[in-house]
Amino acid sequence: MTHLNTRCVHVKTPEAPEGRPLTAPLYQTSGFAFADPAVFADGMANPDGAPVYSRIGNPTVRALEDTVAELEGGQAGFATGSGMGAINSVLLTLLSSGDHVIAQRSLYGGTFASFENLAHRWGIEVSYASGPAEARQALRPNTKLLYAETISNPMVEVADLPGMFAVGREAGLINVVDNTFATPLLCRPIEQGADVVVHSTTKYLGGHSDVLGGVAVFADADLHRELWPELVEIGASADPFAAWLTLRGVQTLALRMRQHCASAQFIAERLAGHPAVRAVHYPGLPSHPSHELARKLLTGNGGVLTFDLGSRAAGLAFVQAIRVASLGPSLGGVETLVLHPASTSHRQLTDEQLRAVGIGEGVLRVSIGIEDPDDIWADFDQALPR
Numbered sequence: 001m002t003h004l005n006t007r008c009v010h011v012k013t014p015e016a017p018e019g020r021p022l023t024a025p026l027y028q029t030s031g032f033a034f035a036d037p038a039v040f041a042d043g044m045a046n047p048d049g050a051p052v053y054s055r056i057g058n059p060t061v062r063a064l065e066d067t068v069a070e071l072e073g074g075q076a077g078f079a080t081g082s083g084m085g086a087i088n089s090v091l092l093t094l095l096s097s098g099d100h101v102i103a104q105r106s107l108y109g110g111t112f113a114s115f116e117n118l119a120h121r122w123g124i125e126v127s128y129a130s131g132p133a134e135a136r137q138a139l140r141p142n143t144k145l146l147y148a149e150t151i152s153n154p155m156v157e158v159a160d161l162p163g164m165f166a167v168g169r170e171a172g173l174i175n176v177v178d179n180t181f182a183t184p185l186l187c188r189p190i191e192q193g194a195d196v197v198v199h200s201t202t203k204y205l206g207g208h209s210d211v212l213g214g215v216a217v218f219a220d221a222d223l224h225r226e227l228w229p230e231l232v233e234i235g236a237s238a239d240p241f242a243a244w245l246t247l248r249g250v251q252t253l254a255l256r257m258r259q260h261c262a263s264a265q266f267i268a269e270r271l272a273g274h275p276a277v278r279a280v281h282y283p284g285l286p287s288h289p290s291h292e293l294a295r296k297l298l299t300g301n302g303g304v305l306t307f308d309l310g311s312r313a314a315g316l317a318f319v320q321a322i323r324v325a326s327l328g329p330s331l332g333g334v335e336t337l338v339l340h341p342a343s344t345s346h347r348q349l350t351d352e353q354l355r356a357v358g359i360g361e362g363v364l365r366v367s368i369g370i371e372d373p374d375d376i377w378a379d380f381d382q383a384l385p386r
């Protein structure tokens with residue numbers, strides 16, 4: 001087996017009549033025509049059949065699914081139009097009313113909202129747990145699924161995946177993890193016991209802020225085959241052009257991640273030494289509560305960090321003073337993005353609730369891009385209060 005970075009470059013390509021294309025061609029078609037009705041019929045019913053209709057199967061989308069599945073060490077993938085499309089497709093096909101879910105307490109906002117909707121509208125019980133001990137305490141006879149995120153947003157806590165998944169394994173649960181922040185370059189959760197790995201490919205896998213997408217990777221080909229008929233009927237399937245752009249991003253994932261991690265470490269250390277900065281949260285800093293876990297579980301600390309300027313006024317002044325970095329949502333792209341969670345992504349929370357999840361009024365989340373790190377720091381330095 002070649003290295004992961006080699007496998008990023010050599011994306012899977014569809015069969016070609018002659019001369020293998022160097023990269024995955026774009027099959028920008030909604031469907032295919034057939035001479036043989038039996039081949040057509042098989043393609044409708046079989047995930048490994050001929051591509052028939054692009055919601056059910058498309059060679060470009062399949063190339064992305066196979067590429068990410070291999071990077072994650074899984075058996076099969078299902079690509080979707082967004083990360084939330086992947087997460088909800090997995091939850092809706094794995095859960096039935098009356099089931100109980102144990103989810104990590106600090107979750108991506110959209111995922112938290114989906115769990116709340118499942119609870120209110122579909123009679124699925126959800127408990128929230130921080131770490132393996134709380135997960136074990138939350139177990140019930142009807143618990144079906146355990147849900148975690150490798151690195152949490154925005155406080156970048158690293159989940160104890162081996163501990164969490166051991167609880168899930170013992171109880172016969174399906175272990176699902178969102179690996180968006182880590183990517184398979186920093187962590188391969190299937191090796192830690194995950195059954196399903198989901199991604200927002202909008203972030204690092206796509207990497208260029210030009211495409212939305214998601215993917216679910218299955219450790220077990222049988223589970224993928226069992227869910228596949230429902231997955232294609234949900235209708236969240238990826239568009240071929242989006243899959244093509246994402247594959248193009250994946251080809252440089254290893255290079256980008258190396259730079260994201262190195263630059264984030266550099267900026268985290270500079271911020272930590274600045275008198276106006278109250279605290280810096282980055283797993284690469286020894287002061288971070290997840291530092292030891294990150295060393296054990298991750299091959300790099302990622303490209304996202306948060307820091308605290310102490311007050312809402314100071315946080316908002318910083319985001320208006322930046323010139324190289326931009327104020328905006330999302331993360332994982334080539335450009336540095338800064339966001340003030342208290343006024344945007346977590347605006348619904350009261351001051352008290354913000355404090356409970358550790359998001360101060362002056363906290364800023366940064367997705368470090370691949371610009372020259374000296375330029376990023378010079379920008380931050382001039383934007384910081386003096």
Ligand SMILES: *Cc1c(COP(=O)(O)O)cnc(C)c1O
Nearest residue numbers: 082083084085108180200202213
């Ligand atoms: C962005 C994100 C999502 C949602 O992905 P979309 O592509 O925006 O639907 C889910 N999980 C995490 C961790 C994310 O960062």
